[in-house]
Amino acid sequence: MTRSAVHLNRDEPAVEAIDVVRSYDLGAGRVAALRGVSLRIMPGDHLSIVGPSGSGKSTLMHLLGGLDRPTGGELRIGGRDIRTLTAPELADLRNRTIGFVFQSFHLLPRTSAVENVALPLVYRGTGARQRRARAVETLTRVGLGHRLDHRPNQLSGGEQQRVAIARALVTDPAVLLADEPTGNLDSVTGESVLALLEELNTERGVAVVLVTHDRSLAARTRRQVIIRDGLIATDSPVPPRAVAAPEIVDAAPSAEPRFASGSESGHPSGGSGGAAGATGRLRPSHPLPMPRRGGSR
Numbered sequence: 573m574t575r576s577a578v579h580l581n582r583d584e585p586a587v588e589a590i591d592v593v594r595s596y597d598l599g600a601g602r603v604a605a606l607r608g609v610s611l612r613i614m615p616g617d618h619l620s621i622v623g624p625s626g627s628g629k630s631t632l633m634h635l636l637g638g639l640d641r642p643t644g645g646e647l648r649i650g651g652r653d654i655r656t657l658t659a660p661e662l663a664d665l666r667n668r669t670i671g672f673v674f675q676s677f678h679l680l681p682r683t684s685a686v687e688n689v690a691l692p693l694v695y696r697g698t699g700a701r702q703r704r705a706r707a708v709e710t711l712t713r714v715g716l717g718h719r720l721d722h723r724p725n726q727l728s729g730g731e732q733q734r735v736a737i738a739r740a741l742v743t744d745p746a747v748l749l750a751d752e753p754t755g756n757l758d759s760v761t762g763e764s765v766l767a768l769l770e771e772l773n774t775e776r777g778v779a780v781v782l783v784t785h786d787r788s789l790a791a792r793t794r795r796q797v798i799i800r801d802g803l804i805a806t807d808s809p810v811p812p813r814a815v816a817a818p819e820i821v822d823a824a825p826s827a828e829p830r831f832a833s834g835s836e837s838g839h840p841s842g843g844s845g846g847a848a849g850a851t852g853r854l855r856p857s858h859p860l861p862m863p864r865r866g867g868s869r
């Protein structure tokens with residue numbers, strides 16, 4: 573049976589780290605990668621985690637996404653303390669809450685775009701026809717409806733990253749964690765991938781967490797967390813003028829709120845999770861059809 577995305581309340585953190593420590597035992601010694609980090613990711617957030625090489629960004633991202641467990645402190649995903657979960661339970665919670673995008677795409681090489689994107693739905697128990705339909709829909713949403721049957725080596729770097737983003741989105745996650753998603757792309761292609769992530773946040777209310785060492789990319793998010801030596805140095809809003817101005821095409825309300833109040837269907841309750849609702853509709857540079865509500869995922 574298909575399991576649906578996790579329901580979240582808009583006022584409660586989607587992911588919360590409380591005084592999280594992660595150290596690695598190396599026999600000869602111990603490396604303290606994170607030394608007491610507290611951080612809340614709220615539904616609809618758009619934040620960057622930035623810091624120098626070795627400061628603990630990737631370690632933090634793996635913890636926030638439930639790919640790893642802290643050695644101290646508490647980590648909550650969708651309100652659940654992951655210490656209480658078995659490995660299969662954590663994998664299931666991750667699948668229903670978080671999407672990941674990595675610098676090096678991590679696509680299966682001998683598998684078509686549509687099959688790569690459908691894969692997370694296998695773990696969710698979705699039937700084959702529904703999997704394909706959802707994968708086609710999501711690839712179309714990221715502008716790759718014409719590349720369904722291409723394998724990764726038949727796609728450009730930017731297209732591969734779009735497939736990876738579609739794979740992250742196909743489960744309708746509340747949070748998308750992107751670790752240097754433009755690191756392997758030229759500046760023009762990187763820009764289009766960033767714009768897509770920004771649209772997903774503003775148009776669909778997906779909380780986007782961008783992990784980067786590039787301060788100019790971090791300046792485009794609404795909130796910036798600076799990490800140094802395994803500790804959060806600052807966690808502050810980005811001044812509005814520093815955020816790239818989106819093009820306003822009309823003053824109509826934004827697309828359907830992702831966190832519709834009291835929703836019984838695919839997702840959380842309450843809140844639009846994006847700036848677009850207050851200011852007008854943002855012009856997507858890629859097709860972003862309306863989310864399907866209430867269908868099995």
Ligand SMILES: Nc1ncnc2c1ncn2[C@@H]1O[C@H](COP(=O)(O)OP(=O)(O)OP(=O)(O)O)[C@@H](O)[C@H]1O
Nearest residue numbers: 596603604605624625626627628629630631632785
């Ligand atoms: N599996 C591991 N075993 C031992 N030490 C590790 C491991 N993973 C990370 N570290 C150490 O933890 C610290 C933080 O690493 P992390 O990869 O989180 O940093 P980062 O900020 O993502 O760096 P970069 O920007 O270079 O990717 C580093 O000192 C690193 O050497």
